[in-house]
Amino acid sequence: MAQIDFETLTAHAKSFAGLTPEREALLVEIGPAVSPALPGITEAFYATLATIPATATFLEGRLDLLKQTHLRWLGGLFTGPFDAAYAKAMYRVGHVHVKVSLPVEFMAGGTALIGDRLIAEIDKIYQDDDKLRLEALGAINAILGFSLIVMQQSFQNSSLHEELEKFLKITGMSRNLFNNLAAAYSK
Amino acid sequence: MRADMLTSILQELNGTSADIEASGIISTDGLIMAAVLPQGLDEDRLGAMSAAMLSLGDRTAQELGRGTLEQVLIKGAKGYVLMAYAGQEAVLTILAKPNAKLGLIFLDVKRAAENISSLI
Numbered sequence: 001m002a003q004i005d006f007e008t009l010t011a012h013a014k015s016f017a018g019l020t021p022e023r024e025a026l027l028v029e030i031g032p033a034v035s036p037a038l039p040g041i042t043e044a045f046y047a048t049l050a051t052i053p054a055t056a057t058f059l060e061g062r063l064d065l066l067k068q069t070h071l072r073w074l075g076g077l078f079t080g081p082f083d084a085a086y087a088k089a090m091y092r093v094g095h096v097h098v099k100v101s102l103p104v105e106f107m108a109g110g111t112a113l114i115g116d117r118l119i120a121e122i123d124k125i126y127q128d129d130d131k132l133r134l135e136a137l138g139a140i141n142a143i144l145g146f147s148l149i150v151m152q153q154s155f156q157n158s159s160l161h162e163e164l165e166k167f168l169k170i171t172g173m174s175r176n177l178f179n180n181l182a183a184a185y186s187k
Numbered sequence: 188m189r190a191d192m193l194t195s196i197l198q199e200l201n202g203t204s205a206d207i208e209a210s211g212i213i214s215t216d217g218l219i220m221a222a223v224l225p226q227g228l229d230e231d232r233l234g235a236m237s238a239a240m241l242s243l244g245d246r247t248a249q250e251l252g253r254g255t256l257e258q259v260l261i262k263g264a265k266g267y268v269l270m271a272y273a274g275q276e277a278v279l280t281i282l283a284k285p286n287a288k289l290g291l292i293f294l295d296v297k298r299a300a301e302n303i304s305s306l307i
Binding site: 170171172173174176177178180181183184185187 | 215216236242245
């Protein structure tokens with residue numbers, strides 16, 4: 001992975017996604033109420049992915065492991081902390097997605113699927129408290145947005161890196177030569 | 188000191204033929220080691236582009252079964268660019284006029300490349 005300033009990336013992604021300290025605190029506060037629904041959300045998530053031809057092939061032979069990882073991450077959405085270490089972990093997810101050649105839309109599509117399920121749960125849990133329901137939905141939207149921004153940043157960087165490596169291998173150019181060529185045309 | 192000697196080889200090369208307009212010695216990673224260029228020509232671009240072209244030429248010669256690369260020649264409406272290895276670590280690039288006598292230039296460039304190679 002490239003050298004990334006995760007503090008800066010975290011601040012940028014939080015600001016963009018609207019993940020405020022108040023929303024972070026609310027996510028932790030509603031965690032105990034939401035947690036029992038999370039295993040079902042993970043099951044539903046992978047059941048949906050299995051029906052999509054473009055993603056189903058990536059699940060074969062490792063579904064149980066993926067589900068464990070997914071559930072652990074899902075639980076983390078309601079425990080925090082949402083700091084640079086969290087961003088680093090999400091960044092790694094984007095990088096791994098490139099390594100296994102997952103389609104780019106997988107991350108946004110997957111986030112939408114999870115958001116959809118979480119919205120339904122929140123709606124059910126807080127059906128008698130409109131204010132809390134709206135605030136909880138806002139907080140969930142923000143943490144999912146934050147996570148997605150970091151993953152997409154990583155996906156883009158890793159994709160560019162892989163393409164460049166291919167180019168260098170094909171042309172026989174060294175990394176130094178490429179850097180010098182780029183620098184010569186950046187003036 | 189070495190840079191002066193390299194520059195001297197380039198000045199001599201440029202002097203052998205009125206058709207040679209510019210010349211440069213570049214490391215294989217694209218950095219200029221010495222150059223005798225007209226004003227307005229960007230040294231860094233010439234260096235990086237020459238090394239990149241030679242690298243690509245090297246790969247092309249290998250892929251297409253042409254053996255060890257000797258030189259890369261580019262012809263444009265306004266003249267030639269000729270690139271050749273000067274040893275393992277350097278590239279000699281010259282710019283020549285459109286009506287240049289290439290046979291003589293090839294010989295001069297080969298001789299200069301050998302001299303450069305012995306210095307590097």
